[in-house]
Amino acid sequence: MKSGKKPLSIWLLITFAILGLFIIFVVFPIVLILYKSIIMEDGSISFAYFAKFFSKKFYWSTLINSFKVTIASTLVSAVLGLIMAYVLRSVKIKGSKYLNILIVISYLSPPFIGAYAWVQLLGRNGFITRILNSIFHVQLGGIYGFAGIVLVFSLQSFPLVYMYVSGALKNLDNSLNEAAESLGCTVFQRVWRIIVPLVTPTLLASSLLVFMRVFSDFGTPMLIGEGYKTFPVLLYSQFMGEVNTDAHFAAALCVIVIAITLIMFFLQKFIGNRLTYSMSALKPMEAENATGVRNILAHFFVYAVVLVAILPQLTVMVTSFLETRGASYTGQFTLQNYKNILMPKNAITIINTYKFGLIAILLVVVIGVLVSYLTVRKPSFLTSILDTLTMFPYIIPGSVLGISFLYAFNKNPLLLSGTATIIIISLCIRRMPYTIRSSTAIIGQISPSIEEAAVSLGTTEMKSFIKITVPMMMAGVLSGAIMSWITLISELSSSIILYTSRTQTLTVAIYAEVIRSNFGNAAAYSTILTITSIVSLLIFFKVSGNNDISV
Incomplete structure (x- = not known):
């Protein structure tokens, strides 16, 4: 007599197999982190490691520093990415195809390579620093600290905002822009009152992605932060440092990071799902030939930003062929x-x-x-x-x-x-x-x-x-x-x-x-x-x- 049970399909077996892999290599390690963060050396359950973090300024100040760096970098990236996207979508820039490739390259390169390259350029003994010191007879302190970290993160992250906003502008109906122009609105008024509100959901979503990326990076602040210590640097030093390492305290720090990134992720999902809307581009925005001052300023701005963004990659390529002593x-x-x-x-x-x-x-x-x-x-x-x-x-x-x-x-x-x-x-x-x-x-x-x-x-x-x-x-x-x-x-x-x-x-x-x-x-x-x-x-x-x- 045949059983009435339906045999397992191959797809159900594959689902169970992949799900099992992710439970082993994602769920289990994270659950173990949570467990270690609340278990004391004697095996008792306690939130003492979290209390330790929030009770000492040396620890919680790193979280404040991370938020300062991340918020500043995200704001700069959002503004720069928005302007770059609008200019390249509205004005015909010579060589825009190759500029796009350079922008992506600047984004795909690891941030810490940008930090290292900027040390070569603007460090205490950097190439540009030496020139400025000799011209103005000053002794510049270099790129280190808060400003340097923000510079590196901003130049490395704005391409992400640029890519997202550029896609949104591609779907924007340009007849709205033309109607505003016919009513006497200036370029700035059209951008601020029409373009920005229409791309705001995309701008916010991409900015949150930048926020998550910058917040979790430790290579850049480790290289050029010096006395300005961020939360990822603290986490690394607590787990991998040569002295005073504490595995349980590091686990508590991991839980704090996971909580923050999860909040940002769900916020990003909320913006993506609730605030976005479809735009029917009956007349898509097309780049037009600009004349006069507008054309000069557009080309100068785009070329300058791309040059500065790609400068770290150019620097490491050139210096790789130079002899070093120490x-x-x-x-x-x-x-x-x-x-x-x-x-x-x-x-x-x-x-x-x-x-x-x-x-x-x-x-x-x-x-x-x-x-x-x-x-x-x-x-x-x-x-x-x-x-x-x-x-x-x-x-x-x-x-x-x-x-x-x-x-x-x-x-x-x-x-x-x-x-x-x-x-x-x-x-x-x-x-x-x-x-x-x-x-x-x-x-x-x-x-x-x-x-x-x-x-x-x-x-x-x-x-x-x-x-x-x-x-x-x-x-x-x-x-x-x-x-x-x-x-x-x-x-x-x-x-x-x-x-x-x-x-x-x-x-x-x-x-x-x-x-x-x-x-x-x-x-x-x-x-x-x-x-x-x-x-x-x-x-x-x-x-x-x-x-x-x-x-």
Whole structure:
């Protein structure tokens, strides 16, 4: 007699398998962090570690410092990104296609590389600092502290606002702008009264993304903060410092960070879901030829901003070919920096970056495609949970993820600490959302009737997915995968926590060389990373068939 139970479908099994992976590598480490934050050395439950943080100014002042830096950087990024988006959408700027590429490159480069490059330019012994000191007979203190951190973060983050606002402006009906002009409104009045209100939801959403990114970064304030210590720096020093480390206190700090980033994430989701609206661009905004002063000012502003934003990348490329003595450059051309990093003991760092990155990106593509298919084609309570869990590693800072991994996987049966596996897993789950989102968007455009027709002709649902759906998704999947690749090879926050001498990657090597004042080697490593990002970006444009970087 046959059982009346319906057999488990292959898709349900896949859902359980992926859900299990994320429970092990996302939920379990985070729950362990929460547990450690309230457990005392004697095993009792207490909130003493949280009380310790909020009772001492030395600790809570770092949180205030982080908010100051983050708010200032977000405001500057929002204003700069908005102006850049409007100018490039409304005025024909010569070479705008290449300017777009340079803007993206400045965004994709890790912030701490920008910090290191600005030290070379505006540090106490920086190139520009020496020139200014000699011309004005002063002794400038350099870029260090609050102002320097804000400068680096703002120049590195405004492209994100620019990309989002540029996309919003593309969908804006320009007839509203023309009507205001016919009523006598000036350019400033039209921008302030019409453009800004229409793009405000997008501006706020992108600004919140900048806020989350800046708040969790520790590389930049670690390099140029000096006495201005931020919360991520405190977290790193409490967990990885040479003296006075406290694992339970570090866990409490992680919980505070998670709470703040979750609040910002849900706020961003609220703005994205509740305050956005569709604009029907019956007459889309098009860039027009400007004349006179307006044309000169538009070109000068755009070129100046892009030049300053890309200056860190240009600096590291140039200095990678200069001879160094200690922390100073002699000005002599040399290839010694590249010979140093290509020595067998150092070349492993480059090999690790590409090897770990390629393995991670393969996992990202396979799991990302399956997750996007499940959430779009097989919606259920389980797939909804899965979709949320895949976004969680993107929300929380990389340093928190790294610390939680060391807590969770430093003993049997899952002894992964110190291995390449733990690095690859962290890279994979941290950067998977890019591929999932692009795959979800493309699968939403594929009619289910195509798969249904294949099944009705006798093929299995899985074979239909592999032979029909996946090939149709591939362009969108590859676009997201390339963006995931660019961001994962630039990952520092989690890698600096998880690496060993055998698993060091490019970003960790750059950071270590800067700390040791081996600026020549750091520049050479940075140049390889930058060139890799540029080539990957060009491949992205080729695959997507679009040079428009708007989101």
